[in-house]
Every structure is written in structure tokens, then in C-alpha cells.
Amino acid sequence: MPFTLATWNINSIRLREGQVARLLQEQAPDVICLQECKSPVDKIPTETFAELGYRHMxxxxxxxxxxxxxxxxxxxKEVGAQDFAALGHARHIAGELENGVVIHNFYVPAGGDVPDREVNEKFGQKLDYLTEMRDWFHSDRPEKSILVGDLNIAPREDDVWSHKQLLKVVSHTPIEVEHLAETQDAGGWVDITRQDIPEGQLYSWWSYRARDWDAADKGRRLDHIWATTDIANAGHSSRILRDVRGWERPSDHAPVFASFDL
Structure with missing residues (x-):
């Protein structure tokens, strides 16, 4: 069953209902995973999406x-939702398709502005969240699974606009990159985006603070699609829809896509 999957930090699903609908109409992924919905579940505009064929949520x-x-x-069907680091936040949901593929949708904490857990509680929470993700995958190693979401870390030097300038900036610090790598290794996850696009600068997020985000192009690849080794070779056609960042009233993230022949 071939299918195409997208992940997108939408930064308010109700505020950007129209943008989600437009993406679904223009790109027609079979599955889309959204983060930072900023909405109780019963307030999500499901009717709009159901009319476009997305009747399952x-x-x-x-x-x-x-x-x-x-x-x-x-x-x-839903198969789990974890509360890593006991934050009480809605940051994970897992669902299983009829072909047995499990999709994990994650929104890892951003971590605040200061990369020091002694003075910034949020940074400590981010590291603890990743540590518990790692331990969970160690104890229950996933199979036939896909992990997507805003992981709030740009791990590679070419995942940021300036490796040297961002080494002390939250999302690209060595300790965060190390924690993410340990989490990835624990689950045997393969970075599908970089499997398909192994070289070159690649971003999925551009700050609202830039007067002209496109010209400045100071981006980071914070949004990821991973797959377990048993199905990683089925992944292909990865892409980041940069143009979506330029839509009216956009999210500061662009959607990331991949297709799987399973």
C-alpha cells in the first residue's frame, strides 16, 4: 500500500485551518501529522478536513x-500517547494504519532560549524528554514504524544556516544533537529526508523575526521523518515545501513530505 505522509508544525490549527485545507487540496498526502495545534481536540475543525477526504483523525x-x-x-487507529518527562503536555500521539505501520507524531519541547538547564528549566525539560524517548525505544524497540514531527533540533552542520554561529543556540547545541542521536540510535531510526537528500543545506523553519525570511534564508531543519530499518528502504520522494512558508499568515515551519511503498 503506497502512501505519502507529511509533517507540519502548523502553529495553531484553528488560525491556519485554511492553510491546512489548501495543502491537502494541492498536495493530497494520504496522512498529515500536525504539531503545535494549540487547540482542544473537540475544537479542531474536523468537518473542513473530512470534506476533503480526511475522515480519520x-x-x-x-x-x-x-x-x-x-x-x-x-x-x-490510536495505539498510544506518551507523556515523556511527566510534563502533562500533549506532545505525542501514535496511530496504526491497516497495513500495520505505526506512525508516531512528536512535538519535542523547544527548550527556551538559554542552553543551560541550571538557569533554564525548559532546556532541562527538553533534555529529559529526549532521554525518556531514548529509554522507551531501548525497552520497546519499534518495528515497521515511522516517526515524524517537530523535534526542535537541527542535528547536522548543513541543517542550519551557520553551524559555527549556532553552536551555542538552542536547537543546534552539541548536547541536544547528542541526545537526539542517542534517541535515534535507540529506536534504530533512519532519517528518511537525509537518506533521500544526503547533501546540501536543508531547512524547514525560518524565524518570524526576519524582515525578509526568504532573502535572509537563516533557516534550520527542525522537522523530521524517520523510519525503522525494516522499512526505511521503502521511503522515497522526500521534499520540503519551502514555498508554503511564504503563504499568507504562514506558520514559521514548512511541511516535510516523504512517500513509502509498503
Whole structure:
């Protein structure tokens, strides 16, 4: 069953209902995983998406912040939602397709502005969240699974506009990159985007602070699609839809796509 999957930090699903609908109409992924929905589940505009063929949804929500949802044209059943680091946040949802593929949708904490857990509680929470993800995958190693989401870390030197200038900036510090690598190794995850696009600068996020984000192009690849080794070779056609960052009232993230022949 070939299918195409997208992941997108939408930064308010109700505020950007129209942008989600446009993406679904223009790109027609079979499954889309959204993060930072900023909405209780019962307030998500499901009717709009159902009219476009996305009649299946599993989600976890918080009022005004966090929140993850999976919209699907294919039947999908919820198979779990973890609260890593006991934050009480809606940051993970997992669903299983009829072909047995499990999709994990994650929104890893951003970590605040200062990369020091002694003075910034949020940075400590981010590291603890990743540590518990790692331990979970160690204890229950996934198979036939895909992990997507805003992981809030750009791991490679060419995942940021300036490796040297961002080494002390949250999202690209060595300790975060190390924690993400340990999490990836624990689950046997393969970075599908970089499997398909192994070389070159690649970004999925550009700050709202830039007057002209496109010209400045100071981006980071914070959004990821991974797959377990048993199905990684089925992944292909990875792409980041940079143009979506330029839509009216955009999210600061662009959607990331991959297709799987399973």
C-alpha cells in the first residue's frame, strides 16, 4: 500500500485551518501529522478536513499551546500517547494504519532560549524528554514504524544556516544533537529526508523575526521523518515545501513530505 505522509508544525490549527485545507487540496498526502495545534481536540475543525477526504483523525490537545494530530484519508487507529518527562503536555500521539505501520507524531519541547538547564528549566525539560524517548525505544524497540514531527533540533552542520554561529543556540547545541542521536540510535531510526537528500543545506523553519525570511534564508531543519530499518528502504520522494512558508499568515515551519511503498 503506497502512501505519502507529511509533517507540519502548523502553529495553531484553528488560525491556519485554511492553510491546512489548501495543502491537502494541492498536495493530497494520504496522512498529515500536525504539531503545535494549540487547540482542544473537540475544537479542531474536523468537518473542513473530512470534506476533503480526511475522515480519520487521532489527536491530543491542550488549550492554547502544544497539541498533536494525525489526519488521514486511510483508516487509522490510536495505539498510544506518551507523556515523556511527566510534563502533562500533549506532545505525542501514535496511530496504526491497516497495513500495520505505526506512525508516531512528536512535538519535542523547544527548550527556551538559554542552553543551560541550571538557569533554564525548559532546556532541562527538553533534555529529559529526549532521554525518556531514548529509554522507551531501548525497552520497546519499534518495528515497521515511522516517526515524524517537530523535534526542535537541527542535528547536522548543513541543517542550519551557520553551524559555527549556532553552536551555542538552542536547537543546534552539541548536547541536544547528542541526545537526539542517542534517541535515534535507540529506536534504530533512519532519517528518511537525509537518506533521500544526503547533501546540501536543508531547512524547514525560518524565524518570524526576519524582515525578509526568504532573502535572509537563516533557516534550520527542525522537522523530521524517520523510519525503522525494516522499512526505511521503502521511503522515497522526500521534499520540503519551502514555498508554503511564504503563504499568507504562514506558520514559521514548512511541511516535510516523504512517500513509502509498503
Amino acid at each position: 487521532i489527536a491530543r490537545g491542550d488549550k492554547g499551546y502544544n497539541g498533536v494530530a494525525i489526519l488521514s484519508r486511510l483508516p487509522i
